Amino acid sequence: MQNWKDYDLGRLDVDGFIIDLDGTVYRGNTVIPGAAETIRVLRAAGKRVVFLSNRGNISRRMCREKLSGMGVEVSEEEILLTSTVAARFLRTLGDEEGGKVWVLGEQGLIDELQLAGVALAEKPKDAAWLLITLHEQLTYRDLNLAFQAVRHGARIIATNADRMFPGDGGDCIDVAGMIGAIVHTTGREVEVVVGKPSARMAQAALEVLELPPDRCLVIGDSLESDIRLGAAAGMRTALVLTGSVNREMARMSQVQPDFIWESICDVNDMLFIHQEEKGTGS
Amino acid sequence: MQNWKDYDLGRLDVDGFIIDLDGTVYRGNTVIPGAAETIRVLRAAGKRVVFLSNRGNISRRMCREKLSGMGVEVSEEEILLTSTVAARFLRTLGDEEGGKVWVLGEQGLIDELQLAGVALAEKPKDAAWLLITLHEQLTYRDLNLAFQAVRHGARIIATNADRMFPGDGGDCIDVAGMIGAIVHTTGREVEVVVGKPSARMAQAALEVLELPPDRCLVIGDSLESDIRLGAAAGMRTALVLTGSVNREMARMSQVQPDFIWESICDVNDMLFIHQEEKGTGS
Numbered sequence: 001m002q003n004w005k006d007y008d009l010g011r012l013d014v015d016g017f018i019i020d021l022d023g024t025v026y027r028g029n030t031v032i033p034g035a036a037e038t039i040r041v042l043r044a045a046g047k048r049v050v051f052l053s054n055r056g057n058i059s060r061r062m063c064r065e066k067l068s069g070m071g072v073e074v075s076e077e078e079i080l081l082t083s084t085v086a087a088r089f090l091r092t093l094g095d096e097e098g099g100k101v102w103v104l105g106e107q108g109l110i111d112e113l114q115l116a117g118v119a120l121a122e123k124p125k126d127a128a129w130l131l132i133t134l135h136e137q138l139t140y141r142d143l144n145l146a147f148q149a150v151r152h153g154a155r156i157i158a159t160n161a162d163r164m165f166p167g168d169g170g171d172c173i174d175v176a177g178m179i180g181a182i183v184h185t186t187g188r189e190v191e192v193v194v195g196k197p198s199a200r201m202a203q204a205a206l207e208v209l210e211l212p213p214d215r216c217l218v219i220g221d222s223l224e225s226d227i228r229l230g231a232a233a234g235m236r237t238a239l240v241l242t243g244s245v246n247r248e249m250a251r252m253s254q255v256q257p258d259f260i261w262e263s264i265c266d267v268n269d270m271l272f273i274h275q276e277e278k279g280t281g282s
Numbered sequence: 283m284q285n286w287k288d289y290d291l292g293r294l295d296v297d298g299f300i301i302d303l304d305g306t307v308y309r310g311n312t313v314i315p316g317a318a319e320t321i322r323v324l325r326a327a328g329k330r331v332v333f334l335s336n337r338g339n340i341s342r343r344m345c346r347e348k349l350s351g352m353g354v355e356v357s358e359e360e361i362l363l364t365s366t367v368a369a370r371f372l373r374t375l376g377d378e379e380g381g382k383v384w385v386l387g388e389q390g391l392i393d394e395l396q397l398a399g400v401a402l403a404e405k406p407k408d409a410a411w412l413l414i415t416l417h418e419q420l421t422y423r424d425l426n427l428a429f430q431a432v433r434h435g436a437r438i439i440a441t442n443a444d445r446m447f448p449g450d451g452g453d454c455i456d457v458a459g460m461i462g463a464i465v466h467t468t469g470r471e472v473e474v475v476v477g478k479p480s481a482r483m484a485q486a487a488l489e490v491l492e493l494p495p496d497r498c499l500v501i502g503d504s505l506e507s508d509i510r511l512g513a514a515a516g517m518r519t520a521l522v523l524t525g526s527v528n529r530e531m532a533r534m535s536q537v538q539p540d541f542i543w544e545s546i547c548d549v550n551d552m553l554f555i556h557q558e559e560k561g562t563g564s
Contacts, residue, residue, distance in 0.1 A: 140420040140455075147446075147455035163467045164429075173422075173429035173467050180466025181459040185445045 012217070012270050014236065016209035017042060020196075020220030021053040021063070023243020024264055028168040031070035032242050034265035039072055041268050049078060050208045054195040054225060056082035056133030056159025056175070058108035059115075077208065082159035082195040083109045085204050086131060087116035089194060090157070099128025102154060104146035104178055109133050109159070124149035132182065132190075133159040134175045143181050150186040160195025162225070166244055196225035202233035219264055221245060227257045240264055294499070294552050296518065298491035299324060302478075302502030303335040303345070305525020306546055310450040313352035314524050316547040321354055323550050331360060332490045336477040336507060338364040338415030338441025338457070340390035341397075359490065364441035364477040365391045367486045368413060369398035371476060372439070381410020384436060386428035386460055391415050391441070406431035414464065414472075415441040416457045425463050432468040442477025444507070448526055478507035484515035501546055503527060509539045522546055 019025060025035045042049055051074060053063070060076040060083075067074055083105075090101055090113070100121035103110055109131070113120060121127035127149045135142060150156060158179055164171040179190055194200055206213060213234040220226020221243020230237035239250055239257035242264070250260055261267070301307060307317045324331055333356060335345070342358040342365075349356055365387075372383055372395070382403035385392055391413070395402060403409035409431045417424060432438060440461055446453040461472055476482055488495060495516040502508020503525025512519035521532055521539035524546070532542055543549070 136422045138420070138422040138425065140418045143420065143459055144455045147459065148452070151453065163469075170430070171433065173426045173463070176467045177425055177429065177463040180462035180464070181455070182462070184462025184466065185455050185458045 012236070014047075014215055014217045016048045016050070016206075016211040016216040017267070018205045018209070018216055018218045018230070018235065019049060019051050019264070020218075020222065020226045020243075021051050021067075022055065023166055023221030024219060024226075024240050025051070025067070025072060026070060027166060027242065029066075031072065032263055032265075034263065036071040038265045038268055039074075042271070045271060047271075048209045048211065049074070050205050051079050052196065052201065052205055052220075052226075052229075053079075053081050054160040054162055056086060056109055056195070057106040057135065058083065059111040060084055061111070062108050080201070080204050080208060081112070082201070083112040083133065084116075085201055086133075086157065086159050086194045087112045087118055088204070089192065089200065090118045090129060090131070091116045097128075100126055101129045101131050102127035102146065102149040103131050103133075104138075104142060104182070105131065105133035105135050105159070106137060121149070124154070125152040127152070127154040130154040130156050130182070131159070132156065132175060132178050134165070135178055138178065143178075146178075146182055147185055150182055150188050156182065156188055156190045157192040157194065158190050160225075161190070161193045162195070171244075196220075196222075197229035197232060199233065202229050202235075206233075217267075219261075219267065223250065223253045223255045223257070228255045230257075231255060238267065240266075294518070296329075296497055296499045298330045298332070298488075298493040298498040299549070300487045300491070300498055300500045300512070300517065301331060301333050301546070302500075302504065302508045302525075303333050303349075304337065305448055305503030306501060306508075306522050307333070307349070307354060308352060309448060309524065311348075313354065314545055316545065318353040320547045320550055321356075324553070327553060329553075330491045330493065331356070332487050333361050334478065334483065334487055334502075334508075335361075335363050336442040336444055338368060338391055338477070339388040339417065340365065341393040342366060343393070344390050362483070362486050362490060363394070364483070365394040365415065366398075367483055368415075368439065368441050368476045369394045369400055370486070371474065371482065372400045372411060372413070373398045379410075382408055383411045383413050384409035384428065384431040385413050385415075386420075386424060386464070387413065387415035387417050387441070388419060403431070406436070407434040409434070409436040412436040412438050412464070413441070414438065414457060414460050416447070417460055420460065425460075428460075428464055429467055432464055432470050438464065438470055438472045439474040439476065440472050442507075443472070443475045444477070453526075478502075478504075479510035479514060481515065484511050484517075488515075499549075501543075501549060505532065505535045505537045505539070510537050512539075513537060520549065522548075 060079045130149045162174040163176040218230030237257040238259040342361045444456040445458040498517045500512030519539040520541040
């Protein structure tokens with residue numbers, strides 16, 4: 001980690017911003033102070049943005065509406081959820097690997113699958129794939145049907161493998177709980193994990209931005225998903241302290257960001273300093 | 283395995299019968315034909331019986347009522363469920379290891395814990411132990427509260443670790459699903475598994491029968507839980523084919539029973555032959 005004041009400012013000369021949502025733009029149902037304004041300023045400066053979330057239980061429409069309610073205006077094309085990327089992955093499988101999908105997850109994921117044209121299995125035994133995501137309305141019946149799908153031969157794909165997510169009342173059990181229930185009882189492993197820090201997710205973001213990795217900066221609150229994704233893909237990375245990680249945890253981590261910021265709002269300071277250096281500042 | 287006709291009949295000279303329930307006395311909600319009559323005959327011959335089940339989500343009262351509805355009359359003292367044995371175990375922990383218990387399970391288990399005088403935690407963070415059992419009314423909220431308990435330091439005990447149980451519509455996901463969700467997200471392991479084939483369960487059965495192991499026969503449908511429990515404890519064992527195992531599976535198994543019977547009813551044939559040999563038959 002380097003403090004931005006000591007940093008070669010030329011290296012923040014980027015065109016695209018890959019911005020995490022939960023813990024970076026909002027926390028639970030509360031927007032991070034200044035985040036909406038910061039994103040407006042980025043756009044006004046001609047920067048491209050894409051929002052990346054490991055959430056697989058919502059659709060882009062639901063996410064856009066949530067952001068809009070917080071004063072953050074984005075288009076659905078600028079949102080990449082693991083539900084979106086999982087749906088695209090399953091759609092692109094050829095006849096040999098493809099087939100109908102059983103979902104252990106919520107309506108938001110089913111919406112994304114249907115938008116992408118993925119065929120859903122009507123019964124667990126007809127599924128070629130079991131797609132697992134966070135399921136906050138999970139019941140025993142849901143778990144048992146997913147178990148049946150794998151017992152009948154379905155392969156396992158997960159939107160992400162996060163163990164917990166920050167909820168309004170503290171950390172909550174995440175997709176790894178649903179995964180654990182199925183792999184522990186079937187003896188089968190998850191074959192594909194779509195979410196950050198996977199290269200699949202980084203590639204999807206670069207396709208939206210239409211930029212090479214060295215023109216992009218990842219901003220996120222998770223060392224293990226956001227910073228690791230950016231570092232592996234050859235992007236620059238900024239860790240924000242508005243989510244699950246504090247300075248001490250960052251210091252101890254094997255994965256190191258290029259910057260550590262109090263919040264997403266710090267990006268604007270750097271942006272303008274850089275633009276002033278280049279003589280393009282407002 | 284030996285066919286009983288070739289077997290030294292003297293070796294079936296036993297006084298106590300440890301009888302599995304699910305797959306041996308009933309299957310789902312249907313009694314195994316002849317089981318009720320067989321148990322009456324055993325009693326009439328002066329034999330002691332105890333019924334053993336890995337079910338931890340019901341109380342002995344619930345179990346006795348279910349059996350009574352099928353024409354099988356037993357007292358609650360003759361029933362040993364993993365809920366019963368888990369409750370006794372937690373009750374006997376000293377101050378150092380004891381403490382309040384959070385339950386990921388159903389009312390039947392809570393009833394057994396309260397009968398045994400085990401203190402239940404009011405909040406997950408107050409729990410010294412998380413007790414996991416099958417939870418057929420499981421919701422995401424239940425999983426999340428159990429997750430909170432372990433995150434706050436609760437140690438994990440499970441009534442059993444079965445991966446599936448035979449339901450009316452086929453095999454269903456069992457306790458291992460609930461266990462998998464918690465251990466996969468917390469990184470903590472289960473410290474105590476109460477159920478068959480544990481020595482704890484065998485010992486509890488011998489205490490009810492007040493007999494040494496070599497005077498007892500285990501009758502059950504599971505090689506991994508019933509037959510393994512009996513073999514490890516020095517009891518004789520009979521596998522019945524009315525549950526989850528067929529002859530081919532039995533032949534391939536590392537664990538071998540002393541007898542393989544079509545159903546529990548076969549015990550009476552052996553009993554009377556033996557009694558006739560001894561001159562005590564009716």
